Amino acid sequence: xxxxxxxxxxxxxxxxxxxxxxxxxxxxxxxxxxxxxxxxxxxxxxxxxxxxxxxxxxxxxxxxxxxxxxxxxxxxxxxxxxxxxxxxxxxxxxxxxxxxxxxxxxxxxxxxxxxxxxxxxxxxxxxxxxxxxxxxxxxxxxxxxxxxxxxxxxxxxxxxxxxxxxxxxxxxxxxxxxxxxxxxxxxxxxxxxxxxxxxxxxxxxxxxxxxxxxxxxxxxxxxxxxxxxxxxxxxxxxxxxxxxxxxxxxxxxxxxxxxxxxxxxxxxxxxxxxxxxxxxxxxxxxxxxxxxxxxxxxxxxx
Amino acid sequence: xxxxxxxxxxxxxxxxxxxxxxxxxxxxxxxxxxxxxxxxxxxxxxxxxxxxxxxxxxxxxxxxxxxxxxxxxxxxxxxxxxxxxxxxxxxxxxxxxxxxxxxxxxxxxxxx
Numbered sequence: 516x517x518x519x520x521x522x523x524x525x526x527x528x529x530x531x532x533x534x535x536x537x538x539x540x541x542x543x544x545x546x547x548x549x550x551x552x553x554x555x556x557x558x559x560x561x562x563x564x565x566x567x568x569x570x571x572x573x574x575x576x577x578x579x580x581x582x583x584x585x586x587x588x589x590x591x592x593x594x595x596x597x598x599x600x601x602x603x604x605x606x607x608x609x610x611x612x613x614x615x616x617x618x619x620x621x622x623x624x625x626x627x628x629x630x631x632x633x634x635x636x637x638x639x640x641x642x643x644x645x646x647x648x649x650x651x652x653x654x655x656x657x658x659x660x661x662x663x664x665x666x667x668x669x670x671x672x673x674x675x676x677x678x679x680x681x682x683x684x685x686x687x688x689x690x691x692x693x694x695x696x697x698x699x700x701x702x703x704x705x706x707x708x709x710x711x712x713x714x715x716x717x718x719x720x721x722x723x724x725x726x727x728x729x730x731x732x733x734x735x736x737x738x739x740x741x742x743x744x745x746x747x748x749x750x751x752x753x754x755x756x757x758x759x760x761x762x763x764x765x766x767x768x769x770x771x772x773x774x775x776x777x778x779x780x781x782x783x784x785x786x787x788x789x790x791x792x793x794x795x796x797x798x799x800x801x802x803x804x805x806x807x808x809x810x811x812x813x814x815x816x817x
Numbered sequence: 818x819x820x821x822x823x824x825x826x827x828x829x830x831x832x833x834x835x836x837x838x839x840x841x842x843x844x845x846x847x848x849x850x851x852x853x854x855x856x857x858x859x860x861x862x863x864x865x866x867x868x869x870x871x872x873x874x875x876x877x878x879x880x881x882x883x884x885x886x887x888x889x890x891x892x893x894x895x896x897x898x899x900x901x902x903x904x905x906x907x908x909x910x911x912x913x914x915x916x917x918x919x920x921x922x923x924x925x926x927x928x929x
């Protein structure tokens with residue numbers, strides 16, 4: 516009977532063969548759906564950090580073919596000619612310089628117990644390229660700001676606030692001493708929690724939130740180079756290289772997490788806690804994207 | 818008026834006032850609009866918290882609830898009701914937004 520199931524007009528085929536064909540058709544349909552779903556899942560979840568970074572590089576190279584990669588640490592000024600002229604004029608007398616001096620003084624001043632920051636950061640102040648990093652022992656992403664406060668608390672000092680204030684000069688000095696180093700975020704393979712933190716940061720980046728229903732990617736991937744009021748939207752490559760930043764809008768210098776907070780508020784989403792898990796993971800993901808780009812902090816922005 | 822009766826009249830007036838006061842307060846508490854406002858404010862607060870539970874709260878919702886409470890305390894129930902209803906709606910939409918974003922979705926404009 517099975518010999519009659521391989522062709523011919525539908526009317527000439529035996530009923531059993533029709534059943535078999537129906538079963539085969541259903542099976543193929545199911546396989547197609549599974550393959551399709553598999554493809555979506557692969558696109559959405561199974562990309563490696565290096566594939567993510569390559570996709571961002573490809574995207575910006577396509578959008579801004581004349582902008583060399585080494586320009587991206589300059590943020591929007593890599594793609595905004597008029598803004599760049601103003602920025603270069605500001606950089607002649609950098610508004611962040613007093614913060615660097617103040618930070619150096621803080622670095623050199625002993626804690627009440629006689630120890631200094633040098634006792635925590637044995638490689639000296641120029642260590643920005645070592646952050647953010649995965650700390651296996653603590654099971655979390657450690658940023659430079661968090662490391663500063665962990666150092667202070669270990670030496671009996673009060674933790675500093677994370678968005679503005681005294682932590683900024685210290686970060687500015689450490690960033691200045693790190694200039695010329697290259698972003699080099701490592702996601703260790705021996706601890707799956709590190710990849711989980713990276714993925715959480717990525718998820719945060721692509722999640723739409725707030726009354727405006729924007730994700731980070733809406734502004735900094737989809738609409739990079741376009742304007743929101745008078746501001747040119749910057750690319751995400753290079754977003755993390757130049758912190759802390761003296762922002763004319765703030766009238767002072769502030770931290771990356773202060774900027775995260777501002778971004779979230781702009782889209783009318785309630786911000787997360789500065790140096791909380793969500794923003795640290797976001798920093799981990801975002802900084803990984805800038806791997807290979809030079810550190811040029813502290814910076815000045817509008 | 819007979820002056821002898823004056824203390825009795827005053828006493829009666831005081832008794833009536835004491836008896837009537839809770840009744841007046843109860844009437845205010847029973848004001849159906851005020852009760853509706855409080856119900857809506859509570860519902861808005863619950864919706865805001867639900868949105869926050871999926872990290873999707875909007876900055877505007879809490880402000881609306883605060884304004885609704887202020888309007889309610891001034892007795893402007895219509896305004897309070899409108900603000901509370903808007904806040905509740907915002908909280909509900911924000912929760913739906915957060916729930917809809919539970920999975921990572923990389924947009925098509927980013928080509929791998």
